[in-house]
Amino acid sequence: MSYVQIENLKREYVMNKEVLVEALRGVTFNIEKREIISVVGASGSGKSTLLNILGGLDRGYTGKVMIDERDVKEYNPNFYRRHIVGTIFQQFYLIPSLSVEENILLPMKFTGDKDIEVKKRLDYLLDMVGLEKRRKHFPKELSGGEAQRVAIARSLIDTPKIVLADEPTGNLDSKTGDSIVNLLKEVNKKEEVTVILVTHDRSIAKKTERVITLVDGKNV
């Protein structure tokens, strides 16, 4: 049985109390454990909606989303967002007043875990993303590529099962974007996590193992 099962996933929004928008119209696909896939589609195709559902932020859908044979809706939403998924955003969304290592450790502040292994994990992740010498720096002192690497490390700090990357190269030049995709592939291998990369850039998508294309809320 596949690690992630998405079956007849639908999501409708009511805009301005009258207009019904069908963001997802029966999306169905599976993802295997430790697979790295990309979801591509034009603007408005339902990519972000799918990512929000997989990220545990949106539970207003119909259909089925199973992770490791368990319905996403059965998870406590906070637990799910802390321990099952790690999310990377297009605009990095680092906290400007916190240093690189503080940003990476931020999710741990919400879990309440005070594991002494966290320090080792931080050192390991800083080494993996190549920022061990920048750990005391602040986001404004980092390049776009470095900031995204910090965001990747942050998404991994609590050893999630799935990494969701929402247009992770959208704000980067092609060379840096490539390096980020390569890093995600490395993460996929080393961390043995499932990576779901959402992008509108087909050249980026092609670098992953499989491409799911969304058109008007359906996968084709």
Add this chain to the structure above:
Amino acid sequence: MFKYAVSLIFRRKLRTLLTSLGITIAVMLMTFILFGMTDLQRAILTQFSSVFKPTDLYVSSQDFTMMGGMMSAPTKEEEEKEEVIINNDIKDEIEDIDGVENVYPMFMITGFDVYLEGDDTPYPTNFVQSVNLSGNDEMYREFQGDNPVLGKEGIFVSKFVSSFFEISQQDIIGKSIFLKSVPQTSFVSGANRNVLGKEYEFKVQGVVDTSSDAFWINTQKALDILVDTGGFVDEDEYLDLIGYSQLLVTTQEEKTLDVEEYMTGEMGLNVISSKTVVEFISTLTSGLTIALIVFGSISALVASIGIINTMIMSIYEQTREIGIIKAIGASNTQVLLIFLIQAGLIGLIGGILGLAISYALMQITDPFLVEVLQEQGFNAIEKFFYFQQLNAIYITLGSILVGIVAGVYPSMKAAKLDPVKALRYE
């Protein structure tokens, strides 16, 4: 999480500071009210205890008593109490109470114009107190002069009197003071009586280092004047019909309370002790403090509206960030806490600033205030403002509380934000 919350408020330093200023002003008000009232109470009690021994008791014929320039309003019980004529029988009975050391009679004379030799302007008050210092020069410890034994022809004046007549304290000694009773004035030491027009001459024997506007003459002389101007046959008739204005009863230290209870309970007298005055001052200042705190709370309310406004602005600005932290695992309760910590910290900053500024102002103004108080007769005061740690802690906690209470609504608003909408927020 705490560090993250702190980092959020320092991201907008100027706005945080300006918001905190509302609390700062409220705290300054509260500080001056709480510190000031406590210090005022202490100042009054210090001054009071410097002139009023804890073993001294004053027995008064009047419900409304004045002594040493200090006034106290009658209580309801005192109003209902029948006026007692303090005659020699009462005096003798008090002298026989166990624990009483001495009883000094005193008179208050009103209805006189007071003139200084060579000056046609009458002193604007006509209140003369009698005192007999013979053998008891500690009775009024504020008295100063070469000869504390006040003879029948002598008079003590306060330094306020010498300044009124624009004459130095040294030069007024030896000058004549005239007391002129005004005919038809029908008030003699608390009793209705036709007053005859008379004039009495005294020599200034000393100046009292107090600003209370009073004259003091010998007790026997005061009685002679009252008998004379009131048309009484002799002093016995006066004492039987009108009596002494006050008796100063000195007591043994451990018996003061018993003597006071006996005089008020068994004898039905109006007694003023240092204990009752302390209680009265405490009640008065406590009442005033509460009234002023209510006033100060209004400024705290205004400050809290400022915090609410800032926090709501902050939520709008941080909407996307709230979405992010929710996406990486922050629960609604944790978001609520982050914003409550921010609000509490704004309160704390305001509180500490307010306390610091108030403390600095108190240090700067203290010498001037002490000088003014000393000029007003509070000559036992050396320092007015004292830093009160407990009140400072209450004020700081209060300012944090105001911040947190003001932050409840914005924090709940932040906690309830839908992370999907928050992430899309532009």
